[in-house]
Amino acid sequence: MYKYNCLNPIAQVGLDKFDENYVKTDKVEEADAVIVRSAAMHEMEFSENLKVIARAGAGVNNIPLDKCAEKGIVVFNTPGANANGVKELVIAGMLLAARDIIGGINWVQEHEEDGDLVKMTEKKKKAFAGTELEGKTLGVIGLGAIGVLVANAATHLGMEVYGYDPYVSVDAAWKLSRNIHHAKTVDELYKESDYITIHVPALEDTIGMINKDAISLMKKDVVILNLARDLLVNSEDMVDALVSGAVKCYVTDFPTPEIAGVKGAIVIPHLGASTEESEDNCAKMAVKETIDYLENGNITHSVNYPDCDMGVKGDGARITILHHNIPNMLGQFTGLLAKANMNISLMANKSKKGYAYTMIDVDGVAAAEVVDALEKIEGVLKVRVIQ
Ligand SMILES: NC(=O)c1ccc[n+]([C@@H]2O[C@H](COP(=O)([O-])OP(=O)(O)OC[C@H]3O[C@@H](n4cnc5c(N)ncnc54)[C@H](O)[C@@H]3O)[C@@H](O)[C@H]2O)c1
Numbered sequence: 001m002y003k004y005n006c007l008n009p010i011a012q013v014g015l016d017k018f019d020e021n022y023v024k025t026d027k028v029e030e031a032d033a034v035i036v037r038s039a040a041m042h043e044m045e046f047s048e049n050l051k052v053i054a055r056a057g058a059g060v061n062n063i064p065l066d067k068c069a070e071k072g073i074v075v076f077n078t079p080g081a082n083a084n085g086v087k088e089l090v091i092a093g094m095l096l097a098a099r100d101i102i103g104g105i106n107w108v109q110e111h112e113e114d115g116d117l118v119k120m121t122e123k124k125k126k127a128f129a130g131t132e133l134e135g136k137t138l139g140v141i142g143l144g145a146i147g148v149l150v151a152n153a154a155t156h157l158g159m160e161v162y163g164y165d166p167y168v169s170v171d172a173a174w175k176l177s178r179n180i181h182h183a184k185t186v187d188e189l190y191k192e193s194d195y196i197t198i199h200v201p202a203l204e205d206t207i208g209m210i211n212k213d214a215i216s217l218m219k220k221d222v223v224i225l226n227l228a229r230d231l232l233v234n235s236e237d238m239v240d241a242l243v244s245g246a247v248k249c250y251v252t253d254f255p256t257p258e259i260a261g262v263k264g265a266i267v268i269p270h271l272g273a274s275t276e277e278s279e280d281n282c283a284k285m286a287v288k289e290t291i292d293y294l295e296n297g298n299i300t301h302s303v304n305y306p307d308c309d310m311g312v313k314g315d316g317a318r319i320t321i322l323h324h325n326i327p328n329m330l331g332q333f334t335g336l337l338a339k340a341n342m343n344i345s346l347m348a349n350k351s352k353k354g355y356a357y358t359m360i361d362v363d364g365v366a367a368a369e370v371v372d373a374l375e376k377i378e379g380v381l382k383v384r385v386i387q
């Protein structure tokens with residue numbers, strides 16, 4: 001029997017995938033698995049019992065990845081599961097920036113009881129007139145799950161699209177429309193674009209990348225959209241740019257006291273992934289990853305350990321070992337098993353940066369003293385036996 005805890009509301013259609021071997025607990029300290037969306041986990045203590053954290057979503061900057069890795073807790077996310085929801089909100093954001101739809105609707109609401117509304121409308125409407133997206137240039141920074149969808153959709157709206165991503169994956173490159181211009185530098189993208197949308201994770205080299213220096217390279221009256229992470233944009237520089245008119249409009253999914261209420265800012269309350277479809281997709285993927293890890297030891301879409309998959313566990317025991325990525329670990333594991341006369345039927349070992357994962361199928365059961373000995377090897381972080 002496994003216990004799971006949800007730190008945020010998680011779509012029921014996903015939780016329904018947990019069968020009678022799983023029970024929900026309100027006590028995070030007794031959970032084997034935690035399912036989370038944006039809840040802040042950096043200050044949390046993790047119990048020895050916790051084996052897996054599944055982020056039902058993309059961004060993992062709310063989770064202390066290294067601390068988890070050191071404690072032998074595998075962290076998953078759900079790549080692409082909410083990408084369409086965000087893509088649609090980016091398109092909506094561009095349309096809201098292009099035409100003063102919000103101002104116009106507010107004006108109608110203010111005059112809803114006015115008998116002259118119809119006549120006044122025809123006089124007033126020019127105050128809310130705008131431009132079209134067709135023929136404008138869009139720069140997309142980050143061509144991952146979301147960036148690719150946004151770039152491709154914008155070509156269908158008749159926009160010229162520039163994409164910039166020095167680390168683009170082969171998969172993403174295959175999905176990208178051939179009509180997208182390849183910006184070789186981000187400066188080229190800044191120079192060409194009427195609209196700029198950013199879809200990168202918050203990392204050391206991306207935090208604050210939209211600052212006054214970047215804005216100084218952009219067209220005057222540029223529209224900037226940030227549905228990725230607040231930290232990517234220097235808020236002080238953005239407020240100055242909106243006030244001076246260097247940036248015509250800033251569409252963001254991250255309300256902060258500095259930006260909310262500034263003229264030219266369209267501030268959305270983090271709704272990118274808040275659609276029924278995205279929430280369902282993320283929950284289903286997060287639960288599937290969790291179950292496969294707990295029951296088979298397989299790792300898919302981890303952000304702090306390598307992916308590693310040996311399929312469904314067979315009759316014998318499966319020993320899984322989370323460990324540091326250092327020399328002679330495999331030699332020590334197999335040496336111990338050989339000494340205990342245990343036969344290995346299947347084995348896999350994968351590494352990612354400083355961490356590694358070894359899965360070993362043995363015939364029969366795994367003797368407790370062998371497991372103890374494995375745990376004592378320097379560099380081993382967690383040993384689990386799935387019997
Ligand atoms: N607003 C929301 O509700 C919402 C929903 C989903 C995702 N997000 C955020 O959107 C962002 C993108 O999500 P995704 O699912 O597309 O992620 P992803 O991992 O699929 O794509 C990120 C892309 O950024 C690229 N990249 C990394 N560093 C870069 C750099 N310095 N310059 C250019 N490109 C760089 C990577 O190569 C990758 O292709 C993340 O920050 C995520 O947290 C927000």
Ligand SMILES: O=C(O)[C@H](O)COP(=O)(O)O
Nearest residue numbers: 037038056057058059273
């Ligand atoms: O990174 C993400 O997936 C988004 O920011 C969505 O976050 P949420 O699940 O809290 O809406």
